[in-house]
Amino acid sequence: MTSPVMIKSAIDSVGEFSSVDMTNDPRWFIDFMDNANCLPDHEIINQRLVEVMAPLDYKRILEFGCGTGNDIRHLVEIYPEVSEIVGIDLSETMISEANSRTSNDSRIRFEQGDGKQLTFGDNIFDGARAKLVLMHCDDIDAALDELIRVVKTNGKIAVYDHDFDGLIIDHPNKNLTRKIVNDFSDKAKNSWSGRQLFSRFLRHGLINVTVESISVNLTFDLLRFMILGQKDINDIPLEEKLWWEELAAFQKKGCFFASFIGFLVVGTK
Ligand SMILES: C[S@@+](CC[C@H](N)C(=O)[O-])C[C@H]1O[C@@H](n2cnc3c(N)ncnc32)[C@H](O)[C@@H]1O
Numbered sequence: 001m002t003s004p005v006m007i008k009s010a011i012d013s014v015g016e017f018s019s020v021d022m023t024n025d026p027r028w029f030i031d032f033m034d035n036a037n038c039l040p041d042h043e044i045i046n047q048r049l050v051e052v053m054a055p056l057d058y059k060r061i062l063e064f065g066c067g068t069g070n071d072i073r074h075l076v077e078i079y080p081e082v083s084e085i086v087g088i089d090l091s092e093t094m095i096s097e098a099n100s101r102t103s104n105d106s107r108i109r110f111e112q113g114d115g116k117q118l119t120f121g122d123n124i125f126d127g128a129r130a131k132l133v134l135m136h137c138d139d140i141d142a143a144l145d146e147l148i149r150v151v152k153t154n155g156k157i158a159v160y161d162h163d164f165d166g167l168i169i170d171h172p173n174k175n176l177t178r179k180i181v182n183d184f185s186d187k188a189k190n191s192w193s194g195r196q197l198f199s200r201f202l203r204h205g206l207i208n209v210t211v212e213s214i215s216v217n218l219t220f221d222l223l224r225f226m227i228l229g230q231k232d233i234n235d236i237p238l239e240e241k242l243w244w245e246e247l248a249a250f251q252k253k254g255c256f257f258a259s260f261i262g263f264l265v266v267g268t269k
C-alpha cells in the first residue's frame with residue numbers, strides 16, 4: 001500500500017516560522033529573513049542586543065533560533081574573547097544554509113535542535129540570546145527554562161520578540177485594518193510574546209531584568225509577505241484585496257507607513 005501524499009498548501013503568514021521544514025517552501029523563510037534583516041531598525045536591535053549583554057568578555061555564547069547564522073558571524077567579530085558560539089535551530093534548512101554561508105571558523109558551530117530540549121549540559125554558556133524566536137516556539141516556558149539551565153550563574157539571557165498585536169498600519173479603513181491585524185496575530189504561535197517577556201523573565205527567576213521597546217518600520221513588500229505569505233492577492237476576499245490596493249497606492253505616492261512593535265528583555269541568572 002502506498003502512503004498518502006501530503007499536499008502542502010502555500011505559506012500563509014510568518015506564523016509558520018514554527019515549522020519551516022514542514023512547509024511547501026522552506027527557502028521562502030530564508031528569503032524573508034534576509035529581507036527583514038536588511039531593515040534599518042534591525043541594526044538597532046542587533047546593536048542593543050550586544051549592548052545589553054555587555055561586558056564583552058564572553059567565552060561561550062548560545063544563539064537560540066539562529067536561522068541562517070547572520071548574527072553569529074557578526075558576533076565573532078564583536079567578542080574578541082569568544083572561544084565558541086553555538087547556533088541552534090529547529091529547521092534543518094536553516095542550519096544547512098547557516099553552514100553554507102559560514103567559512104571555516106573553529107569558534108562557530110551550528111546544530112539542529114529544538115530549543116525546548118537542548119542537548120547541552122547545565123551551566124556551560126556565559127550568555128544566551130534569542131532574536132525573533134520565542135514568539136514562534138510552541139512552548140516558550142520550556143524554551144526559557146532550557147536557556148536558563150544551560151547558562152552559568154551570573155550569565156545573561158537576552159531576548160527580542162515582536163508583539164503581533166503591535167502591528168501598526170496607517171490605512172484609512174480602521175475597522176478592516178484592525179480585523180486584518182487581528183487575523184494575522186491569531187495565526188502566530190505566541191501573539192503576545194513581546195509584551196509578556198518582562199513578566200516571564202521575572203517568573204522564571206531571572207534577576208536585574210530590564211525591558212525596552214524597539215519598533216521596526218516595515219516596507220510595503222515585507223508587510224505583504226508577513227501577512228499574506230505566498231498567497232495570491234487575487235485569492236483573498238475582495239474587500240481585503242481593495243485594502244491592499246489602497247496601501248500599494250500609498251506606497252507609490254511615498255506615504256506608506258507600517259511599524260511592528262517589539263521588546264528587548266535581558267535578565268541575569
Ligand atoms: C524569525 S526567524 C529568526 C532567525 C534569527 N534569529 C534572525 O534573527 O535572523 C525564527 C527562527 O526560529 C527557529 N525556531 C522556531 N521554533 C524553534 C524551536 N522550538 N527551537 C529552535 N528554533 C526554533 C526557526 O526555524 C527560525 O529559523
